[in-house]
Amino acid sequence: MLHAFNQKNARRIFQARASEHKPEKSEDAATSMVFTPLAFMRAEDALECLIAVLGAPGREAVAGRHPIEHEVIFWPQGQAPSWNGDGPTRCEPDLVIHFTFEDGSNLLFVGEMKWNWAMEASALAQEVKRERIAMQALYPNVPQMGFVIAKCAYNRIAGVTTLTWKDFDSRLAPLSRRAVRSPSGIWATLVRRFLAAADEWGFSGIPMAAAQASWDARPAFFRTASPSPGWPALSIEPAWNIRPAFWTVE
Amino acid sequence: MTSCAIFSAASYIEAVCKEIDHLADQTKGVFAELGWDPVYDHDFVVEDTQSDLRYARRYLLSRAYRNQRKPAELVLHFDLFRPPSEGVWDGAKTALLIVGYSPLIGDGGWDAETLAPQDNGQMTDSNAREWLSPTLSDRLMVWNRPTGAADYARAEWLFAVKLSEITDIDALNRMVILPIRSLLNTGGEPETALETANAIQWPEQAA
Numbered sequence: 001m002l003h004a005f006n007q008k009n010a011r012r013i014f015q016a017r018a019s020e021h022k023p024e025k026s027e028d029a030a031t032s033m034v035f036t037p038l039a040f041m042r043a044e045d046a047l048e049c050l051i052a053v054l055g056a057p058g059r060e061a062v063a064g065r066h067p068i069e070h071e072v073i074f075w076p077q078g079q080a081p082s083w084n085g086d087g088p089t090r091c092e093p094d095l096v097i098h099f100t101f102e103d104g105s106n107l108l109f110v111g112e113m114k115w116n117w118a119m120e121a122s123a124l125a126q127e128v129k130r131e132r133i134a135m136q137a138l139y140p141n142v143p144q145m146g147f148v149i150a151k152c153a154y155n156r157i158a159g160v161t162t163l164t165w166k167d168f169d170s171r172l173a174p175l176s177r178r179a180v181r182s183p184s185g186i187w188a189t190l191v192r193r194f195l196a197a198a199d200e201w202g203f204s205g206i207p208m209a210a211a212q213a214s215w216d217a218r219p220a221f222f223r224t225a226s227p228s229p230g231w232p233a234l235s236i237e238p239a240w241n242i243r244p245a246f247w248t249v250e
Numbered sequence: 251m252t253s254c255a256i257f258s259a260a261s262y263i264e265a266v267c268k269e270i271d272h273l274a275d276q277t278k279g280v281f282a283e284l285g286w287d288p289v290y291d292h293d294f295v296v297e298d299t300q301s302d303l304r305y306a307r308r309y310l311l312s313r314a315y316r317n318q319r320k321p322a323e324l325v326l327h328f329d330l331f332r333p334p335s336e337g338v339w340d341g342a343k344t345a346l347l348i349v350g351y352s353p354l355i356g357d358g359g360w361d362a363e364t365l366a367p368q369d370n371g372q373m374t375d376s377n378a379r380e381w382l383s384p385t386l387s388d389r390l391m392v393w394n395r396p397t398g399a400a401d402y403a404r405a406e407w408l409f410a411v412k413l414s415e416i417t418d419i420d421a422l423n424r425m426v427i428l429p430i431r432s433l434l435n436t437g438g439e440p441e442t443a444l445e446t447a448n449a450i451q452w453p454e455q456a457a
Contacts, residue, residue: 153283164279166272170419203272205417207265 039072078134091134114150166202173204303330315403337370389444
């Protein structure tokens, strides 16, 4: 998906059937676009990607251990006490990555992504807490490392690392600039191109030379042009692609 | 790739300016996370006939320090170039980020001219030269501060760091965010923070 989005100008991700489309599809698409590649990497490369993003909390959780296996699961279906305290209801984080190490306990990264939805902070904290409970049931006795990535900034939520997508982009910058090609470096570069096109490009450092300087000025999400006012019966379609990437219900 | 040095230089400046925008946005985001309630002043511009390579962002902060009653001002002044001048200075021929703060008491407040140094470290504005004096190992310039006073949240000050050293988000935190926080928070250690930030040392100003 990243290659299609970046190189082929692919913007239509789901069938534009209004009955099916919901705004949160953008969130699912972004989650998959960004994190699916980790499923195809070796465990150590996938872990390197996560540590680059999560920083010190991730490093402390790993404590220098060497991973031997990993599994990436999107939207794992779990159960947790409902919001109103009644019996358990369905609860699924956006992303779970389970690592097995040569020594010591396994580690579970639990990710919650928000794209256009600016969820209220206390509600997000409650959702994250439910996800933790749900994943504890699915992966008993496995320490968890929770993180949230959203467009808006959240104050600290206990037990998770909260980042904006721009923070995420900033943290990928050093990985993308490595001279030696690596799966994690290629991933970081592609994701950064996506985030730049989506105008979620964070501060990545003052470039030291022209070679470091690059950005994508193309708009990611196009607006449909309104009909020309002089010719209400005629709509003139511009030469460039005006179809939006993520459909919204009118 | 281009063999045209002018195009290459212009492309580089474009890229630097783009990152300056992101740096300012990121800084504002951090202030918001700290609960300082930053508001961007769209009307604050730099008008400088000597150089087009100065950019500034001004933020009003409502909750930056304890018992704050009115918005304080924080200006990020990106000073990429200045004409050569007589004298030797740590910040000479270096692109700088000059951070200016004012609690906006009375007629206080920074503008692009009062935050502009010459290439020898003497401030361009004569009023600024008269009232600013270096302190904290000469890394902070404070406006008309009574001797011994250490409440920097209620004083006007500026410090400068080398823009080229802000190479990633960690450097931004170390060189910009932490010094500001240490100056505005009681119990902070601004002298240490400014040294860690490698903030430029200023000469005594000649009135």
